[in-house]
Amino acid sequence: MKRIDQMYVNGQFVTPHGTETFDLISPVTNEKTGEVVLGDETDTRLAIAAAKEAFKTFRKTTVEERMAYLQQLHDAVSKREDELVKVMVEEYGGTLQFCKASVKNAMDSFTNMIQVLRNFEFEKPVGESRVRLESLGVVGIITPWNASNSFICNKFATAVAAGCTVVVKPSEMSAAQTQLLLECFHEAGLPKGVFNLVNGLGAVVGAELTSHPDIAKISFTGSTITGKSIAKGAVETMKRVTLELGGKSPNIILDDADLEKAIPMAVFGAYMNSGQACIAPTRLLVPENKLEAVNALAKLAVQQVQVGDPMDANTHVGPLVSVRQFERVQDYIQLGQEEGAELLAGGTGKPEGLESGNFVKATIFTNVRNHMRIAQEEIFGPVLSIIPYKTEEEAIAIANDTSYGLAAYISSADSEHANRVAAQIDAGRVMINAFKHDPLAPFGGFKQSGIGREYGVYGLETYLEPKTILE
Ligand code: NAD
Secondary structure, three states, X not given: OEEEOOEEEOOEEEOOOOOOEEEEEOOOOOOEEEEEEOOOHHHHHHHHHHHHHHHHHHOXXXXXXXXXXXXXXXXXXXXXXXXXXXXXXXHHOOOHXXXXXXXXXXXXXXHHHHHHHHHOOOEEEEOOEEEEEXXXXXXXXXXXXXXXXXXXHHHHHHHHHHOOEEEEEOOHHHHHHHHHHHHHHHHHOOOOOOEEEOOOXXXXXXXXXXXXXXXXXXXXXXXXXXXXXXXHHHXXXXXXXXXXXXXXXXXXXXXXXXXXXXXXXXXXXXOHHHHOOOOOOOEEEEEHHHHHHHHHHHHHHHHOOOEOOOOOOOOOEOOOOOHHHHHHHHXXXXXXXXXXXXXXXOOOOOOOOOOOOOOOOOEEXXXXXOOOHXXXXXXXXXXXXXXXXXXXXXXXXXXXXXXXXXXXXXXXOOHHHHHHHHOOOOOOEEEEOOOOOOOOOOEOOOHHHEEXXXXXXXXXXXXXXXXXXXX
C-alpha cells in the first residue's frame, strides 16, 4: 500500500501541515492501492513564499541558462520513461498506447521549449520604443487527471523558458504519477524554489492559489465549470489566466470523403484516451443520404475496438478513472436513449468479464439531433454521437452550434474543399484527414473551451508581460 505523504517546497520533500488523506483506487479493480496526504492553505502559502523568493533571482537568468535547465529536466524525466508509463497505466487506467504517447509528450515539452527559445526575442523595437517581455512572476498550475504529468511538464517547461517560478496543484487522483515526476524534477537540480508542489483538493489548495496576491497567473487545465470559478476568483487580484477547458468537438465527413477510411478513423478517434480526452471528436456529422452506409461502417469498426486491461498493448479503451466518472457516463448513455437517439452499439452496463473495474462499453448513438444533451454536453467517456446533415451549410452550422470550440476534424478527398470548410469552423484547432499533434503550434479553445493558448511561441508569450521603454 503506497502512502504519499510528502509535498515539494523550496527544493525539498517536506511533510505537509495538512493531515487529511485521500484514497487512491485502482480503476481496474476498484481496490484501494494507497493514499495521499492532502496539503492545506498553510502548505500552499509556504510553497507560494518559496516560489516568490526564488523568482527574485530566477527572473534574471539568461536564455542560455534556462535552455540548460530545460535540457536537465528533459534528461531527468526521460531516464524514468518506462516507470512513468507504468505508474500512469496503473493509477489512471489509461491504455498503454495512450500513456506511452502522453509520457513522450511530457518529455518533449522541455526540448520543444528549448527550440522556441532559440528564435525568441525578449526585446524588440516597436514604434519609437523598445519593448521588453518580462517574466510574469509566480505561476499557479492546476491540472486534471486525464494526462496529468504531460500537462504539468508542458506548463512548467513554459514557465522555465519565461523565467517564472511555479506552484503546482495536480489532481488528487494523480498523486502516484506526480510523486515519480517530482523525483525526476528533484534530480534535475534546478535552483530551489523554482518548482513547488502541493497535493490537495481544488476547493482548498486550488482556491488558495487562485486568491493569493503573490500568484501572478493561473495556468489551468480542467472542466469549464471549474475554469469559470477560477476566472472569477482570479480577477480580484487581476491575475492573468490561461484556461484549457472542455470540448464537444465535431468531426465533419464531407460528401466527397472516402467513408471506408474516414468512418473507422472517426470511431477510433472518438475513443482516444478511453473517451476521456478534451479534444475527442465526439460528434460525427455525416451526409444524411449516406447515414445507412455510415452506420454499417461504424458498426463494423466498433467491433474492432478492444475494451479491457489497459496494460495490454492491444487495448483501445481502458477503464474510466473513477466510479464517479463511470456513473456519469452511464447516466449519459441512459439519457441518450431517453432523448430518442438510436443506440447503434454498446449501451449501459459493463462489458462481460470486466465487472470489477470502471469499464464502459464502446458506445455509438446514431440519428442524434444536435439539440440533444448527449450532443451538447461533454460526456468524457467512450460515447460517439452520429448526427446527420442535409447540406454543407447545415453541417457547418451544426458544428458551430455548441458552447465549446476546442477542436474540429474534417474528412474530404479535396484539400481545398476541406480548407474552405475549416475557415468557417469556430475552433482552436482543425485537423483535416488526420489526428495529429503539433507541439509548436498554439493549442486552446474558442468560446467556452477556454482563454489563451498553450505551446510554442503563443504559449510562451502568456507567461510574459510586455514593458515599453521610451527614451
Ligand atoms: P476539474 O475541473 O474537476 O479539475 C481540474 C483541477 O482543478 C483539479 O486539480 C481539481 O482539484 C482542481 N479544482 C477543482 N475545483 C477547484 C477550485 N474551486 N479552484 C481551483 N481548482 C479547483 O476537471 P477534471 O475532472 O479533473 O478533468 C476533466 C476536465 O478537464 C474535462 O472537462 C476536460 O475536457 C478538461 N480538459 C481540458 C483540456 C484542454 O486542454 N482543454 C485537457 C484535458 C482535460
